[in-house]
Amino acid sequence: MASSGAVPFWRAAGMTYITYSNICANLVRNCLKEPYKAEALSREKVHFSFSKWVEGKPEKPSILLFTSHFSSSVSFNFIDRRFRFNFR
């Protein structure tokens, strides 16, 4: 298996299996031909608001939103951080 050698590396980069498999899935999606590619990429939109609670109070929620267009390269994880806005 080609991927077996890669495991320690993405683990060391702080990625989980979910992130890793998402990047792989995205690479496959990008290999599609045109009408299907745009369709598949537009389907995978991510949007939710996330807030951590500390001692019974929610912290400022961060809104997480991006589409797969952004993450067409392997920088999925970094995009994830870059598109995290803080809303008051």
Place this chain on the structure above:
Amino acid sequence: MAMAAVLRREGRRLTQPINALHSSLISQDQAPHGSRSISTQVVRNRMKSVKNIQKITKAMKMVAASKLRAVQTRAENSRGLWQPFTALLGDNPSTDVKKNVVVTVSSDKGLCGGINSTSVKISRVLHKLNSGPDKETKYVILGEKAKAQLVRDSKKDIELSLTELQKNPLNYTQVSVLADDILKNVEYDALRIVFNKFHSVVQFLPTVSTVLSPEVIEREAESGGKLGELDSYEIEGGETKSEILQNLAEFQFSCVMYNAVLENACSEQGARMSAMDSSSRNAGDMLDRLTLTYNRTRQASITTELIEIISGASALEGFPG
């Protein structure tokens, strides 16, 4: 004021919301001095508003029905994602561990019957069952509604809350990113996901799926409990068993979450559909009763006027022209 009495008696027979009508009728008693009969304006306005509400609930029912159709097939297809995991790792809700995380799945919007309170209730039960002297149980909440309910009595135990999931149609990428965020932010030995499993448009089964952490799976497998068969599997490739289990547990969580979120969205639409159906029916009933009251009052006022005219005329008859 015989008509007012009739109206009031009718009003009492109607159910709760009509109290507004009732009280506004009482104020009709203090109508401008010298006015002969009460106005039926109040009832007419009331009828109009009930009719409008009925229109709204009917429209909401239609919307819920079309959304349900879209999400139902996806929810049913997503069941194939967790089934292999349950076949391999089993589903062991009774596993006793130290760090429990209850993931409560609920909806962002209301008007969908009791599905949110059910999942909150089940989550509370799980919380109680899994609390002990050296154990801790935390909540991770999906959706506004469960958050609003759990904030009241157990806000100290809330670890994370996630909302606004359904801005776009649900998809696996979104749920997996969400699952990833949960995994990165909580420490767990067992994740217990509470959601309403869609059974039919009127039936939702509150369900708990348990995802164990890789360490707990390994421990259970070694002690030869329910997971004892896991050792009979051969592992291909260069990875160790713990690595494989770590990957599996993470992937299992994202798959189970995907199914849970879809099932819950499906149940939400189904519940909303039946709730809106019964409220349109109630609005129809109320409208019928109001129409009856209105017509009866109108009839009574006509009768009274006729009696007044006739008796006036007959009183005059005795006098010479």
